[in-house]
Amino acid sequence: MEPCFDIAHLAHVEMFTDRFDESLDFFLRVYGLSLAGQDENSAYLRAWDDYEFHTLKLTRHHTTGIGHVAYRASSQAALMRRVAVIEASEYKVLGWIDGDLGHGRAFRFEDPFGHVFEIYWDTVRYSPPDNERPALKNMAQRYHARGCHPRRLDHLNLLAHDVSEFRAFMQTCLGSRVTEMIELDNGRLGGCWFTVNNKTYDLACTEEHGAGHARLHHVTYATDSREEILRAADIFLENGVHIETGPHKHAIQGTFFLYVWEPAGNRVELANSGARLILAPDWQPVVWTDADRKKGQAWGLKTIETFHTHGTPPLDKKGH
Incomplete structure (x- = not known):
């Protein structure tokens, strides 16, 4: 398949919280946004x-999870090319919205599992x-060093009952590569890691193990170094934040990671992938097996059970 670069990058994620004030305090004071x-x-x-x-758009809601995922197109013409492809596809079209404080008009559509996506060109x-x-002058903002102070949005992980179906959606609608x-x-397929540019990935999809609908696994921001993640672990500890797993290194994608739950229960990550980029235009996906996964993470840490079961919004006692 010819690489498609109509989509420039992951732009923002809307996260729902039913504990808005506590979540906002966490992201500003502790996480460092x-x-x-x-x-x-x-x-x-x-x-x-x-x-x-x-x-990150943090929105008051009756529950937790994800509101929408936003990508920025490479140009106005690229945006309209993607819109034409999506409108001609089998996927649900939600249509145009006027935008919000951060960007102009955006085109919305939905994956087969209920996650809402949008693409736009005009930005703030x-x-x-x-x-x-x-x-x-080549920095966007002062390096304030408040809290964990991540540098930029990196990726997110969504849950789906059929990762193969989700892969077809990403390849068709966004021109993503695996x-x-x-x-x-x-x-x-237990999981797929996607990119629309030369980053190793900007979105991952892993298999939903419950009966949830349109659930979020996690949102990740990037740090400049592993040392910042080690420091972040102490910051989370001192602030009573639930550390789920890490610091450690993933086998898949090789990222140094730390996962925590913000006050409402959404999983967030800090990660560092070094300078790893996908430069080969004919890159062939790296395939991991069940046997590979049983070895644990890169240095042998076993993947904890909640990593496969916890997502937001949470399931009820019947697993729905």
């Missing part, structure tokens, strides 16, 4: 070197106030 703007229902948050207005570039103005994947002994 900055508040770019706020309206009646949402706070627009950003890492210090994100160029757009926001990369972050203009820092005087107290956030960087010393170097960089790595898990092939289970039963013939199903």
Whole structure:
């Protein structure tokens, strides 16, 4: 398949919380994002070197999970090419919205498992106030070193009952490439890692083990170094944040990771992948097997049970 670069990058994620004030305090004071703007229902948050207005939209809701996933197109013409492809596809079209504080008009559509996606071109570039103005003009914002202070939005992981179906959706609608994947002994795909550019991945999809609908596994921001993740572990510890697993290194994709649950229960990660990029235009997906997975993570840490079962919104006692 000819690589398609109509989509430039993952732009932002909307996260639902039923404990808005506590979640906002966590993301600002502990996780180390900055508040770019706020309206009646949402706070627009950003890492210090994100160029757009926001990369996380935190929204008041009756439960947790994901509101939508946003990608920015490579141009206005590229946006319209993608819109034409999506409208001609089998996937559910939700249509155009006017945008919000961070971007202009956006086109929305839905994957087979209920996750809402949007793509847009017109964006709002972050203009820092005087107290956030960087010393170097090629930085988006001052390096404030507050909390865990991640540098930028990196990726997210969604849950789906059929990863093969989700792969077809990503390839059709966004022109994504698969960089790595898990092939289970039963013939199903256990997970796929996707990219729309030269990053190793910007979105992952792993198999839903419950009866949940449109669930989120986690959202991840990137740090400059492993040492910052080790420091973050102490910050989370001192602030009573639930550390689920890590710091450690993934076998798949090789990222150094730390997973925690923010106050409402959404899983968030800090990760560092070094300088690993996918430069080969004819890259062939790396395939991992059940036997590979049983070896645990890169240095032998076994994957804990909640990593396969916990997602948001949570399942009820019957697994729905």
